Amino acid sequence: MECNVLGWYFGERPRGGPEEGKMKEWNETPYPDMIRNLPEIDVPLEGVRGWLLQGANTQMVFFDIASTAEVPHHSHCAQWGLVVEGEMELTIGDETRIYRKGDCYFIPEGVSHGASFLTRAYVIDIFDDPSRYKEKNTEG
Amino acid sequence: MECNVLGWYFGERPRGGPEEGKMKEWNETPYPDMIRNLPEIDVPLEGVRGWLLQGANTQMVFFDIASTAEVPHHSHCAQWGLVVEGEMELTIGDETRIYRKGDCYFIPEGVSHGASFLTRAYVIDIFDDPSRYKEKNTEG
Numbered sequence: 001m002e003c004n005v006l007g008w009y010f011g012e013r014p015r016g017g018p019e020e021g022k023m024k025e026w027n028e029t030p031y032p033d034m035i036r037n038l039p040e041i042d043v044p045l046e047g048v049r050g051w052l053l054q055g056a057n058t059q060m061v062f063f064d065i066a067s068t069a070e071v072p073h074h075s076h077c078a079q080w081g082l083v084v085e086g087e088m089e090l091t092i093g094d095e096t097r098i099y100r101k102g103d104c105y106f107i108p109e110g111v112s113h114g115a116s117f118l119t120r121a122y123v124i125d126i127f128d129d130p131s132r133y134k135e136k137n138t139e140g
Numbered sequence: 141m142e143c144n145v146l147g148w149y150f151g152e153r154p155r156g157g158p159e160e161g162k163m164k165e166w167n168e169t170p171y172p173d174m175i176r177n178l179p180e181i182d183v184p185l186e187g188v189r190g191w192l193l194q195g196a197n198t199q200m201v202f203f204d205i206a207s208t209a210e211v212p213h214h215s216h217c218a219q220w221g222l223v224v225e226g227e228m229e230l231t232i233g234d235e236t237r238i239y240r241k242g243d244c245y246f247i248p249e250g251v252s253h254g255a256s257f258l259t260r261a262y263v264i265d266i267f268d269d270p271s272r273y274k275e276k277n278t279e280g
Contacts, residue, residue, distance in 0.1 A: 032220050032246050034268040038198065053200055053266070055193045058178065060200060080172050082224060082264075084244060102242020104224060106172050124222075126193070128174040 030084050030122050035062050041133040045069060052133060059132050063123045073114035077129035079107040086121030090114075170224050170262050175202050181273040185209060192273060199272050203263045213254035217269035219247040226261030230254075 029036075031051070038051040047066030052059060065086075073091070082104040090099050092113045099105060107113050109128070127133075169176075171191070178191040187206030192199060205226075213231070222244040230239050232253045239245060247253050249268070267273075 030244055032218065034198065034218050034220060035266065038195075053193060053195045053198055055178075055195065058174065058193055060193055078172065078174050080174060082222070083242075084222065100242075102223075102240075104170055126175065 029064060031062055031064070038062070039135040040138075042136040043133065045071060050133070052135060055130065057128075057130050059127045059130060061125050061127070061133060063121070063125065065117055065121045065123060067117045067120050069117055071115040073112050075110050075112045077127055077132060078109040079113075079125055079127050081105055081107075081123055081125035084122040084124060086123075087118035088121050088123060089116050089118065169204060171202055171204070178202070179275040180278075182276040183273065185211060190273070192275060195270065197268075197270050199267045199270060201265050201267070201273060203261070203265065205257055205261045205263060207257045207260050209257055211255040213252045215250050215252045217267055217272060218249040219253075219265055219267050221245055221247075221263055221265035224262040224264060226263075227258035228261050228263060229256050229258065 035051055038053055041050040041052050041061060043050060047069030048063065048071070049065075050061040050063045052061055065088075083099045083101055085101055088099045090097060090105060090113065092105065092107050093111050098118070175191055178193055181190040181192050181201060183190060187209030188203065188211070189205075190201040190203045192201055205228075223239045223241055225241055228239045230237060230245060230253065232245060232247050233251050238258070
């Protein structure tokens with residue numbers, strides 16, 4: 001089954017209701033407005049965008065990543081993540097695997113990891129650190 | 141592929157390292173300690189537990205749900221969710237489907253929904269409301 005949110009968007013309902021215009025805005029993404037309206041993170045990698053749910057001791061980021069993006073090897077706090085849609089080649093330590101829709105992974109603190117992408121990918125990650133990412137400066 | 145976090149647990153590494161004892165504690169769950177250490181929610185449904193990531197305008201809950209649990213029909217703020225592991229029969233409005241690992245869904249504000257479970261299920265949900273759930277009172 002595809003994400004039902006996509007079915008909702010490309011599907012039959014609602015037609016002409018007050019939500020119709022709003023819904024078209026997140027065409028082609030599994031993330032609804034309630035996620036896209038979160039603050040966007042400041043990330044220096046081309047083709048990588050993310051929306052931040054800031055907790056007291058934790059951050060969660062909803063990533064939207066172009067197939068052309070590359071995440072070079074790096075390490076930091078512990079991280080748990082899950083592929084919502086798409087295909088990602090992720091190396092954790094010395095193990096490289098392809099991760100697809102529904103696959104999740106745990107990266108212990110300090111373990112080097114990097115990724116490339118076989119498709120556009122939607123990936124959610126939770127970081128055991130409240131300051132892994134900063135919000136983008138939206139003042140321009 | 142199963143969640144790699146399970147592979148990590150049931151797999152070869154780390155053996156005897158400082159993480160070994162800690163890791164055994166989350167045997168049989170895809171959620172690492174960084175999630176299990178979040179505040180637990182106060183939820184009156186038997187067989188349902190959840191850990192809360194509290195945002196400024198949003199809540200995210202990592203649910204661990206017994207196969208015997210029943211979530212009666214109810215409605216509230218908009219909700220987006222995803223099945224991490226397991227099988228859930230979810231009715232949104234008048235549409236009932238089975239959702240499995242990697243399947244996600246969007247429940248617009250005010251739309252009635254309810255669920256039952258074919259297996260123990262791990263489900264993550266994000267709520268467009270900072271007060272959908274309260275933390276469990278841990279003093280009692």
